[in-house]
Amino acid sequence: MTALLLRDLKLSIRAGGGALIGVLFFMTVVAVIPFGVGPDLNLLSRIGPAIVWIGALLAALLGLDRLFQTEREDGSLDLLLMQEHPLVLVVLVKCLAHWLANVLPLVIASPLLGLFMNMDEVAIGAVMLTLLVGSPALTFIGAVGAAVAVTLPRGGLLVSILVLPLCVPVLIFGVSASYAAVEDPAPFLPPFLILTAITMFFAVLGPVGAALALRNAGD
Amino acid sequence: MTALLLRDLKLSIRAGGGALIGVLFFMTVVAVIPFGVGPDLNLLSRIGPAIVWIGALLAALLGLDRLFQTEREDGSLDLLLMQEHPLVLVVLVKCLAHWLANVLPLVIASPLLGLFMNMDEVAIGAVMLTLLVGSPALTFIGAVGAAVAVTLPRGGLLVSILVLPLCVPVLIFGVSASYAAVEDPAPFLPPFLILTAITMFFAVLGPVGAALALRNAGD
Amino acid sequence: MRLMAENLSAHRGEDLIFSNISFNLRRGEALVLTGRNGSGKSTLLRVVAGLIRPAAGQVEWRGADGQKGVNAAEACHYLGHRNAMKPELTVAENLAFWRDFLRDMEGGSGVTIGEAAEMVELGAILHLPFGYLSAGQQRRMAFAKLLVAYRPVWILDEPTAALDTSAEALFARLIRAHLHAGGIVLAATHQPLDFVASQRLEMKGFQYADMEEGI
């Protein structure tokens, strides 16, 4: 399993772009938003958390659709399927590798991005925390989509229709928890706990679903 | 050439996600932003153009990095390289197909998206126009990156560093032209013309650069 | 040690590809599949490897102790048409990954990466990215994968495609050694393989006589 993790990390650094793409994409977004809202720092800080979260969604989705496709194309998927390691674990490890290589850098970079967006410390901390807790859910959901995409002879399109809707709740709770940390009346904990619950839930459901789909790919 | 265009369109509809991905993605983003910024319609309409443009950037990037990679993996690239058609033209056609399948739907959907974002008619028109004019540049820039990615056995990283910074000027001029159309003091034409110039510049430089890189892929 | 298949039949899409195939392989026995293109050899191998669910019948594996311990698929190495190696990683990295991931099954142990590469006569190019190798070299390295982790059963789908004659002889030698050590081999091939196959099966594709059963 560690072997798989290491290999996937190596691959995503050598071939995919990985870490930098997310951060760079984010920088681009940050560079553009001020043109939209004008140099209104208050406003920037207000939409900051939402923007950071959307950036994370993007980063999580980039390349995720090919999580299993590449394995299938070169025949590795067959060997992964044949082993006694529970397939769920294999999926989990692959998700982890993807998250580490593609999403974690964004989480780490988020304070910097928060500064650009003129967010205050509490907001930055809250965004970072919610991202850390919530973004794995995006990867897990995406993994189900990627697994389904493998089974389809010609169906990338469908996958996005199926996956994106499921990401919406994660985003909603992530963003609302971040805001709750800043705005007084709303309590931070409830949405944050729900977010944690969602992530934990998908940490189970995602790999199980993906493993089921892969098992049934059968070809 | 028409054959290539048609094949690429078919492929992107069948396998890659294509049209719907951009639009759907956008819907999700739009669905989330109100949660972030609150149901403040004014604010929504103010950041609308920037959001639509960022969506277009994403749509342009989705799958673009694999524009030539898939061709190479199944050996088609060899045959494309061998023909007497000027390679520049082949690249141009492939860019066109990608733009048609991935970015154009977003341009077409942008009025709808504008409505969701509560933008007024002028702003919607301006965004659509700037997108139509500016987004091809994103595809062309991406094509160079994709071509470089093919030539480098392990160079995904480089590509992202190369492509995104080049996209920033396009984005900035596109967004500022859209805003100029709405806000009175700023004139619309200068940024719009610069945007046109950028697109025309990259329409030449992009395919030429990509073709050069592909020719020298040599393996 | 025994690998048994009973009355296997398999679908692809909606089409029945083959039906009623049975075999029974003991230690040191080899089964060679032959047959026309598209007759279902690869499909059968994939069914045995547990990659396609059979429409009927089952595959059974009994370990050295005669118990039905593990799943048949887990006792197998599968070398398909595709090599299951990443072109971006070096040969050594690829082999090391499969060694660590597959791990030895009890009852035997794999050789080191260097030795495996020597055994397929490519010890000198371990440091090259896999994508740089020639077609035959890639195939050899994919075969070396079978040597780094021990599995009693080898399932080989046209192992010698793209190989030169000396490499063919080499593969035959390695397969003989595996059989000799008590392994089991299942191979599909179009070229005569130079090892004593104790059993042969010619795939004929779908049998019209079986049609009623397929539905």
Added chain:
Amino acid sequence: MRLMAENLSAHRGEDLIFSNISFNLRRGEALVLTGRNGSGKSTLLRVVAGLIRPAAGQVEWRGADGQKGVNAAEACHYLGHRNAMKPELTVAENLAFWRDFLRDMEGGSGVTIGEAAEMVELGAILHLPFGYLSAGQQRRMAFAKLLVAYRPVWILDEPTAALDTSAEALFARLIRAHLHAGGIVLAATHQPLDFVASQRLEMKGFQYADMEEGI
């Protein structure tokens, strides 16, 4: 019509793969390359096809009128290790694309898609997505690609890998027909191909004697 190579040598990465290779092929002539795995057969074919720039020497093509009109690559069909077909598209769509994209060169004309599929004995499965075919069927369809658009020169890299014996005979027949019609064939192979090769070249990999020239 003539395909000539003079003193070709080629690098891969930093390594010299072969050097000083020359040949001269006229209408109806075939050159068969043999040699060990990794000896540089595919590299030579890719050099001729213009896909790798030679380190020294050049490839020249003269059309029917004896003029050096077009680039050598443009007179060639290249069938490499990979099939250049999209698994998502049906066989018919794939063939139609290559027909329309490659177009006939002057001096001949390709057959229709249906005919080409019939010629490789797979007329019945034109509607299947290419990814569904068996390895041998994929190879045959990749060969059918050579038939839908006319090119005087065929460059074939192990065309018969994964083929059954009847298909091997079929390919040999098609190649003979092409030669008979005045075509030129350059093939690399490990298996004896059943057509009269007017020339043979055994690749030996890099020759130490040539080293001085390589540097």
Added chain:
Amino acid sequence: MTESLAITKFSDLANPTRFLALAARILPWLSALTTLLFAVGLYLAFSTEGDYQQGDTVRIMYVHVPAAWLSMMCYSVMALSAIGTLVWRHPLADVSHKAAAPLGAAFTLIALVTGSLWGKPMWGTWWVWDARLTSVFVLFLMYLGIIALNRAMDDPSRAARVSAVLILVGFVNIPIIKFSVDWWNTLHQPASVIRLGGPTIDGEFLRPLLVMAVAFTLLFFTLHIMAIRNEIWRRRVSTQRRMAARLAGREG
């Protein structure tokens, strides 16, 4: 009524032929009852008084709420069938969730459209991105996705298994829809009928609402049984066609 039907469907009717026979017996009664209930429901809907606050528009409720309920119930039925597919590998379960998807999409569409039409006079806008509306919209997209997925794959049993996975994963959306009004304070009405502590809605509105709800439910089951039957027939046709093609190929 619905319970027992669901139970018979999953355990007793192991084989499709028995299902077809039973369907043929049940369907006439079921469709007659549905029509009757719709007649009664519609009569009640237009004969009761309007709300003092919402006026006539309260009548939209009699369509909107049952359709919204059904959109969720249909998904639950699909989820049950999906479990049947994955756990018991029952072919009838495959057919059942495939047949239900278009029905669910239709009911969701009705809920969305009537909701929008109600929203304009009540909230002053057709659409807001609030949690419930968004999640219902997401449900609609998921129905479409599942339908498309089923169509994209040419191996029906594989398609059934893969879409079953997706249905189960997508089931998370159902509680979100149901409880969204409690979790966020939104524009939308909180539950007033199906809630702990009994309904809080006035009996005046409750009666037509309940009749319409039962009518819609029966409609769903009638259509579902018919669609399952159609799907079984479709599969039989394609199996026989393939056999015929093979025989023809052999003769020729």
Added chain:
Amino acid sequence: MGHAFYVYTSYGISGFVTLALVLWTVIDGRARRRELAELEASGLRRRSAAPMAETPRS
């Protein structure tokens, strides 16, 4: 109240969608039944014409 428009439109659209659904289901069922009947007719003939397909089973 002036809200009649919304009420009737929503009933109209709902009715339309429901009717379309019912009709589609019924028509689909009819078509399948017809196909089945056709196959039954020709299939029987085919089986009698090619009895060899039946023989191996017995």
